[in-house]
Amino acid sequence: MKILVVEDEMQLADALSEILKRNMYSVDTSYDGISGLDNAMTGIYDCIVLDIMLPGMNGIDVLRNLRANKVNSPVLLLTARSEVEDKINGLDCGADDYLTKPFITGELLARIRALTRRKGEIVDDNKLDFNGLMLNKDTCSVMWEGNDVKLSLKEFQIMELLISNPRRILPKERIIEKIWGYESDVEYNNIEVYISFLRKKLASISAPVQIKTARGIGYSLEQEE
Ligand code: CA
Secondary structure, three states, rough: OEEEEEOOOHHHHHHHHHHHHHHHEEEEEOOOOHHHHHHOOOOOOOOEEEEEEOOOOOHHHHHHHHHHHHOOOOOEEEEOOHHHHHHHHHHOOOEEEEEEEOOHHHHHHHHHHHOOOOOOOOOOOEEEEEEOOOEEEOOOOEEEEEEEOOOHHHHHHHHHHHOOOOOOOHHHHHHHHHHHHOOOOOOOOHHHHHHHHHHHHHHHHOOOOEEEEEEOEEEEEEEEE
């Protein structure tokens, strides 16, 4: 499980990171709102611990941006006792829970466990399978052996195309047609950006598949050797 801590008080951020690592989470830390948003936008986190008062961009705006971009990672807001208004605001903007500072470690861990508990796994029509790699329409995520990662809509659509055409080279023109439509002015390097996000996400769940580049043509989904 991967957790992002966004907290500008470095001592607190580093202490949180240490506690979480000791509890078997893998942890990334951001010390300001802008880099926090940058990291969180990858959608690879199972939970984001987000402080409200942050330099650069406050936690509420980070959260608002995430939800507007369909990043649905659970968010646990950290609030000071005086920030009641922000707390309500945060929950309205899509925070899943909040914790008032100062808090005890046990409570933080319990909240994170609750937020990251996995739903029952049922295989149905809304799932596509490639050698055990599962693409799930309901949750807009891709899963390998119990690890899953959320995809943005475009990433999902590209992954869906790749999984539906395994081991075949998909030309970039076809990807654009299928996903953006004929009229679109999307350029090839836009696709490259999405492919590179997808590769990172597949690596983040240790999926033994790779998106290969057929130079000058397009991409294909292959099993890792
Ligand atoms: Ca702060």
